[in-house]
Amino acid sequence: MTEYRAVFDAVVRFANGGGMSADGFRLDLPSADLSEAEIGRLFVRHLGLALVGEVTLSGLTIVEEPHKGSRGVAPVVASAASPLVDLSHPIREGLVTYPGLPAPTVTPHLTREASRTVYAPGTEFRMDLITMIGNTGTYLDSPFHRYADGGDLASLSLDQLVGLSAEVFRLTDARDRGIPAEVIAERDVRGAAVLLHTGWDRHFGTEEYAVGAPFLTEEGAAYLVEQGAALVGIDSLNIDDTSAEAAGRRPAHSLLLAAGIPVVEHLTNLGQVPPSGATFTAVPPRVEGFGTFPVRAFAVLP
Known part of the structure; x- marks a missing residue:
């Protein structure tokens, strides 16, 4: 629409x-x-x-021009067969999510042909092994990703991950890479999933994705902690600046995860979600002693 x-x-x-x-x-x-x-x-x-x-x-x-979330204007939502918007990149063998990290590999554990010798005639199954780093596709970072004594994936409650009020901030025409606190200050984000729509997902899977990506500034992260955001997501390479100029600092990860605020990176399709009114869900499996894992992130439109 x-x-x-x-x-x-x-x-x-x-x-x-x-x-x-x-x-x-x-x-x-x-x-x-x-x-x-x-x-x-x-x-x-x-x-x-x-x-x-x-x-x-x-x-x-x-x-x-797409709405940015001006107060006093109800979100415009196109009618659709489904109120659901998938915000996750599909995972496939060989997918490069973050340059320098290993791509997933898929190998058979039991082929359909071999299963025919195990099951009754006409019955067959396929079982596969997938080997991948937790930082694959669209994934969620728990506090354990950054801190040895932080909560792992298994510690996260469903209340932190399911049906959160979604506040989407349109930043596709921003002139600076760094997202400041002032951009977020226009709305109440307490208890909400703050989703930063930069449009950078258009480069996902290409070399351009790793160069000049938008990120949340340290001041922006500190503001979200102060305001009590429940979760922060971005459709970019990283919530932090990963350029050489950052010298390895990761203030957004450090501040958000220290406050127990999960981070979801490599989102997509945020342009299909209105600035306010939708809900957001991103649930990883309950893996103990593990900090990051892919999620099926999605929004439910109002």
């Missing part, structure tokens, strides 16, 4: 004196046929302004 946003400059005068201005502001619209006055009221509602005496817009244009 097509979504629209307004682009404009604005001048606000307050009824009790003073004012403010905005240049090149972009605002979600529920439809493309709103009047200038209606867009002005949405602008005031989005910013949560009080005692506004007058709003003047100039240079107003309406463009087709």
Whole structure:
């Protein structure tokens, strides 16, 4: 379904004196046929302004663009046969998730042909072995991934992983790689799955995926801990900056996992999930003494 946003400059005068201005502001619209006055009221509602005496817009244009989650605009959800959106990359033999880590291999334990000698006539089965690092496909990091005394996969409760309120932050047109706290501060994220939609999943499985990937800044991670986020996910190479300039520091992992906040990396299809209103689930198997494992992550649309 097509979504629209307004682009404009604005001048606000307050009824009790003073004012403010905005240049090149972009605002979600529920439809493309709103009047200038209606867009002005949405602008005031989005910013949560009080005692506004007058709003003047100039240079107003309406463009087709995915919503970012402006307050006061209900999410637009396309009708679909299923309310479910799969947010996981499929795992296959030879898949390169993170450059430098081993790809999964699949070998037969019992072939269909061999099983015919075991079972009744007309009955056959196939059993395979898969060898893979936990960091394969779309996966979840538990605190044990970062800390020796942190909770492992088996310690995670379903309450931490299932049916979480999903807050999706649209960052596909961000100019900087680092995602700051200010981007997230516009919404209440307490108890929510904060999902960072960078669009970087378009490079998944290619060499470009490992170069210049978006990441969450240390300040952004600290803010999410302070605000009580339940889980943080990203559709990029890593929640942290992995470039040479980072010198091996992993502040986002360190802060989030120290606070018991699971991290899901290598998500996909976040563009199909509205900024607010959906729920998010990502459940790994209960493996003791293990820190990271693939998940079938998905969203349920409102």
